[in-house]
Amino acid sequence: MNDRDLPRIVPLIDLRLSALPMPVTDHLPESRISGTGQLTDTLGRPLRDLRISVTDRCNFRCNYCMPKAIFDKDYAYLPHQALLSFEEITRVAKVFVAHGVQKIRLTGGEPLLRKNVELLVEQLAALRTPQGQALDITLTTNGSLLARKARELKAAGLQRVTVSLDGLDDTVFRSMNDVDFPVADVLAGIEAAQAAGLGPIKINMVVKRGTNEHEILPMARHFRGSGIVLRFIEYMDVGATNGWRMNEVLPSSEVVKLIHAELPLVQLEPSNPGETAARWGYADACGQHDKALGEIGVISSVTQAFCGSCNRARLSTEGKLFLCLFASKGYDLRSLIRGDASDADLSSAIGHIWQGRSDRYSELRSALAPDTGFGGRRVEMSYIGG
Numbered sequence: 608m609n610d611r612d613l614p615r616i617v618p619l620i621d622l623r624l625s626a627l628p629m630p631v632t633d634h635l636p637e638s639r640i641s642g643t644g645q646l647t648d649t650l651g652r653p654l655r656d657l658r659i660s661v662t663d664r665c666n667f668r669c670n671y672c673m674p675k676a677i678f679d680k681d682y683a684y685l686p687h688q689a690l691l692s693f694e695e696i697t698r699v700a701k702v703f704v705a706h707g708v709q710k711i712r713l714t715g716g717e718p719l720l721r722k723n724v725e726l727l728v729e730q731l732a733a734l735r736t737p738q739g740q741a742l743d744i745t746l747t748t749n750g751s752l753l754a755r756k757a758r759e760l761k762a763a764g765l766q767r768v769t770v771s772l773d774g775l776d777d778t779v780f781r782s783m784n785d786v787d788f789p790v791a792d793v794l795a796g797i798e799a800a801q802a803a804g805l806g807p808i809k810i811n812m813v814v815k816r817g818t819n820e821h822e823i824l825p826m827a828r829h830f831r832g833s834g835i836v837l838r839f840i841e842y843m844d845v846g847a848t849n850g851w852r853m854n855e856v857l858p859s860s861e862v863v864k865l866i867h868a869e870l871p872l873v874q875l876e877p878s879n880p881g882e883t884a885a886r887w888g889y890a891d892a893c894g895q896h897d898k899a900l901g902e903i904g905v906i907s908s909v910t911q912a913f914c915g916s917c918n919r920a921r922l923s924t925e926g927k928l929f930l931c932l933f934a935s936k937g938y939d940l941r942s943l944i945r946g947d948a949s950d951a952d953l954s955s956a957i958g959h960i961w962q963g964r965s966d967r968y969s970e971l972r973s974a975l976a977p978d979t980g981f982g983g984r985r986v987e988m989s990y991i992g993g
């Protein structure tokens with residue numbers, strides 16, 4: 608049997624059911640940790656970014672995320688009562704903000720499928736950091752419902768959106784979303800978001816070698832000079848169902864080389880610490896960054912790990928706290944929220960969990976041979992949020 612004959616889809620083990628023991632469920636540690644905005648983990652990384660998954664459902668079946676063979680009509684999504692309510696999410700988010708979170712990203716699944724998600728945006732937009740600052744609130748979407756929702760999201764207090772788009776060619780796009788969804792409707796959603804003032808808009812393109820690398824240049828030409836930042840993401844080995852192989856990863860360095868050959872680029876400084884994307888600006892005739900032409904970003908999660916500055920926590924749809932995108936288990940905060948824990952208990956629990964964090968999956972993976980898996984089965988990206 609050669610490499611091509613190997614089965615591509617790995618059966619799903621339901622990791623949603625298991626959880627890490629809470630340091631606090633049975634007995635609260637004597638040392639209490641309250642929100643000072645100064646929390647750091649074992650590697651000195653602060654807590655700044657919270658990603659909240661608001662649904663595990665999606666209307667697309669991107670094969671790198673929710674392959675149809677697994678996420679079929681019999682797939683058991685979480686029942687409604689398992690999901691955190693908007694009030695529960697806001698309560699937890701407030702505690703995270705007291706610990707230093709400055710940015711909240713809503714994700715999923717497809718977050719715009721969660722009914723009345725704008726009401727959650729409104730509640731989160733009312734939170735303030737210990738210094739009295741408003742939060743940076745954003746959302747990642749496949750764009751399918753954006754044309755309908757952009758204005759109400761903006762009115763609710765959403766500042767920006769990131770739209771996932773893997774190509775401009777309709778046939779390629781329909782085949783990658785695997786539900787025959789037309790690219791024109793996503794482009795209309797992006798236009799609506801621009802018109803509503805949900806910017807600066809970012810576009811995420813997952814690049815899979817052999818599938819859509821020929822879409823890199825058309826995408827770069829299309830968004831250059833539009834005020835939209837196009838970001839190329841290396842295809843990652845998230846979850847356990849997408850049959851990931853290293854030979855399908857196109858390193859970001861090749862993406863930059865390809866674009867630079869036609870549209871010259873200059874490297875830019877990171878805009879903030881913990882930034883996942885390396886920034887490249889389009890150059891003018893003198894080789895300087897031409898701001899009117901804008902910039903691209905490359906997210907090299909596989910070939911250049913950025914765990915050293917990872918300041919992100921993830922809250923799953925049913926209220927588990929994950930410390931890494933590649934974790935196999937999360938901490939069950941919902942049991943605290945729905946139990947009799949006070950906000951101070953919740954704060955102390957989150958403080959102890961973050962202080963114990965040592966995750967750095969991508970850095971450790973880079974030290975391994977290609978295609979080597981380790982660390983046990985991982986949760987799916989559609990459940991934990993991207």
Ligand code: SAM
Nearest residue numbers: 671672715716717747748749771811842843993
């Ligand atoms: N449904 C929304 C969307 O597609 O934008 C939000 C959730 S999705 C899980 C968040 C991001 O993760 C998307 O930009 C998607 O392209 C990215 N993603 C999903 N699976 C990935 C993989 N295997 N490698 C790299 N990025 C992936």
Ligand code: SF4
Nearest residue numbers: 665667669672716749
């Ligand atoms: Fe859905 Fe987003 Fe995953 Fe695609 S990447 S299947 S749109 S959750």
Ligand code: SF4
Nearest residue numbers: 914917931932968969
């Ligand atoms: Fe952060 Fe984990 Fe990704 Fe490293 S592998 S950057 S720790 S989420």
